[in-house]
Amino acid sequence: MRLAIFIAAFALLSLPAQAQDEVKERHKKYLDRAEVHHIGDSATVVANSPRPMADTLMAVSEEYGWLIDFEDLPYYSSYDLVDDTDPAWRAAHPGAKGSTAAAGAAFQTQFTEIKGAVSIPEQENILDKIVSDYNESSNPGKFVVRNERDGRFSVVGSYVKNESGQDEVVNPILDTPIMIKTETRTAYDTLDLILKTLSDKSKIKVVLGRVPSNLMAQTRVTVGGENISARALILQVLSATSIKLYWHMYYSTDSKLYGISFLPLVRASYDASGRRTAELVQ
Amino acid sequence: MNRSAQFVFGLLTLLFCCCVSEGQCATGLNPHFSVYTSVTRDGNNISTYVSISGYTSVPPGCVMTTATHHVGAENKLNNVDHWTYSANGCPTCYFSTSDSEAIVGVPGVLYPWGWDATSICSAVGQVSNSGGGGSLPGCTVPATETTALDGRTNTTQTNFNQTIADTAGDNFNGKMLQEGDAAPATDGCWWPTAIAPKVVGVTGGPWTVAGNNVSGQLNHWGWDIIGNTTPIIDDYRNNGPSHGITIPCTQTLHQKMSIQCPSGAWIPYTPPAGNTITVKVDHALVTNCRYDMNGFQCDPISY
Numbered sequence: 134m135r136l137a138i139f140i141a142a143f144a145l146l147s148l149p150a151q152a153q154d155e156v157k158e159r160h161k162k163y164l165d166r167a168e169v170h171h172i173g174d175s176a177t178v179v180a181n182s183p184r185p186m187a188d189t190l191m192a193v194s195e196e197y198g199w200l201i202d203f204e205d206l207p208y209y210s211s212y213d214l215v216d217d218t219d220p221a222w223r224a225a226h227p228g229a230k231g232s233t234a235a236a237g238a239a240f241q242t243q244f245t246e247i248k249g250a251v252s253i254p255e256q257e258n259i260l261d262k263i264v265s266d267y268n269e270s271s272n273p274g275k276f277v278v279r280n281e282r283d284g285r286f287s288v289v290g291s292y293v294k295n296e297s298g299q300d301e302v303v304n305p306i307l308d309t310p311i312m313i314k315t316e317t318r319t320a321y322d323t324l325d326l327i328l329k330t331l332s333d334k335s336k337i338k339v340v341l342g343r344v345p346s347n348l349m350a351q352t353r354v355t356v357g358g359e360n361i362s363a364r365a366l367i368l369q370v371l372s373a374t375s376i377k378l379y380w381h382m383y384y385s386t387d388s389k390l391y392g393i394s395f396l397p398l399v400r401a402s403y404d405a406s407g408r409r410t411a412e413l414v415q
Numbered sequence: 416m417n418r419s420a421q422f423v424f425g426l427l428t429l430l431f432c433c434c435v436s437e438g439q440c441a442t443g444l445n446p447h448f449s450v451y452t453s454v455t456r457d458g459n460n461i462s463t464y465v466s467i468s469g470y471t472s473v474p475p476g477c478v479m480t481t482a483t484h485h486v487g488a489e490n491k492l493n494n495v496d497h498w499t500y501s502a503n504g505c506p507t508c509y510f511s512t513s514d515s516e517a518i519v520g521v522p523g524v525l526y527p528w529g530w531d532a533t534s535i536c537s538a539v540g541q542v543s544n545s546g547g548g549g550s551l552p553g554c555t556v557p558a559t560e561t562t563a564l565d566g567r568t569n570t571t572q573t574n575f576n577q578t579i580a581d582t583a584g585d586n587f588n589g590k591m592l593q594e595g596d597a598a599p600a601t602d603g604c605w606w607p608t609a610i611a612p613k614v615v616g617v618t619g620g621p622w623t624v625a626g627n628n629v630s631g632q633l634n635h636w637g638w639d640i641i642g643n644t645t646p647i648i649d650d651y652r653n654n655g656p657s658h659g660i661t662i663p664c665t666q667t668l669h670q671k672m673s674i675q676c677p678s679g680a681w682i683p684y685t686p687p688a689g690n691t692i693t694v695k696v697d698h699a700l701v702t703n704c705r706y707d708m709n710g711f712q713c714d715p716i717s718y
Contacts, residue, residue: 191612222656226657231657321568340610340646341644342611343614347619350568350640383610385650386608387608388650388653391610392610397619
């Protein structure tokens with residue numbers, strides 16, 4: 134009996150330590166960015182992060198100079214989340230709630246590369262293959278590819294797991310119809326207004342993340358309308374900028390809000406020693 | 416020492432020390448020369464410079480009693496050739512010469528430049544030689560840039576207003592500027608589930624001198640808006656520490672500024688290390704700094 138009590142007590146005491154080790158081990162495996170490897174006529178993308186879908190798409194975008202928007206999912210269940218509390222912080226705050234992260238980890242996809250110019254349908258086929266591979270992996274969430282026309286694609290979250298482990302449909306928040314007054318403003322102010330209006334309408338906070346502030350403050354746009362999706366209004370703003378931009382919208386499982394960042398489209402190039410640089414795609 | 420002994424000693428000296436003639440020394444000469452070249456553009460002027468200095472070591476057994484050495488520097492700017500030579504001297508003497516040329520460049524024109532630096536021995540010919548060159552754009556580029564604070568955008572981003580100049584007092588109004596990365600950025604505030612991607616570099620600009628937010632201000636460009644949006648700062652402070660981020664945290668970028676010539680070419684005008692941009696996020700203070708070619712400005716913001 135004493136031995137049983139001792140084992141039970143030891144197990145309870147060692148649980149937080151195990152969880153802390155898991156956090157450390159998981160972080161060690163994360164890749165700074167997804168990698169694209171070219172072997173023969175195929176490309177393999179390798180990602181490892183809490184958001185492997187986002188990282189994979191960013192790597193593909195930068196490798197080929199493709200416009201691919203990404204919209205994350207509002208994960209909430211224990212099937213989609215993991216504890217991500219820093220061990221040192223946990224030790225200093227033993228009673229505090231801590232942090233969570235999407236339960237994403239390793240992901241790999243492979244597709245046939247097309248030599249020369251890649252047509253829009255060929256891009257779409259490749260993105261369909263990547264997203265299909267992701268949806269079959271054990272990573273959280275399911276996504277769909279949307280052709281937004283003019284060479285732009287969106288990969289949009291469509292399902293999360295609920296607390297029963299069942300798939301639950303998610304309506305993309307940027308599809309929410311909103312109304313903003315048609316006026317000439319800076320692109321920066323217009324995006325800010327769209328997101329504030331969207332937050333009010335959807336009751337889910339969507340905030341401005343990273344933006345090319347110089348470009349956005351200089352560019353003046355006349356955008357507005359009634360019963361238009363937030364996505365359509367954002368696309369109108371981006372069509373007026375002199376640099377091609379795409380967005381990545383991430384969900385914070387800590388703050389329960391979306392942050393949308395607008396990023397300049399770049400294309401990676403490699404020198405003879407393999408050193409990577411990225412140049413703006415005009 | 417008697418005469419016969421002196422004769423034998425002299426014969427041995429000749430046999431052992433004078434076994435290689437001057438003309439046969441070519442493969443044994445060892446040149447130790449430094450060659451320096453530079454191109455500077457100040458306003459409309461293009462200046463090129465070539466110099467060579469050093470000496471030649473002569474191997475033991477190689478006697479060069481009549482040979483002389485000298486060095487030469489060629490500076491061929493816009494197809495006009497100039498050679499400058501040092502005076503002649505002994506084979507192991509130290510030599511130095513240089514040549515400077517300058518022209519007034521027309522924006523949009525590419526000027527050919529070639530240079531050569533050589534050391535020459537009167538007995539064996541050329542001892543060392545190196546050369547190179549390229550095309551130089553005849554385009555005015557700023558020599559200085561200074562930064563001033565000019566308000567804020569959305570509470571936590573600083574508007575920086577820059578003035579560019581050169582000693583010729585050129586007017587840069589209407590010229591296009593863009594930014595690039597002189598070195599990779601570092602982001603000490605980011606973790607893998609932050610609400611915004613990691614800072615990996617600057618975002619490109621672009622700006623028109625005396626346009627955009629500094630319209631009508633001679634040789635000003637801007638704003639260069641630096642800093643994070645308030646939601647990002649909130650995320651760093653509220654969620655960063657439990658993910659292992661220490662507050663205060665700092666992001667550092669290395670901004671390479673370039674000006675566009677009429678030919679369309681972009682010419683960098685900042686030093687190779689670029690301007691340094693830092694963004695520090697503390698518990699109740701955000702500090703955005705811009706360190707330019709000539710100084711710096713910081714904007715501490717209570718937020």
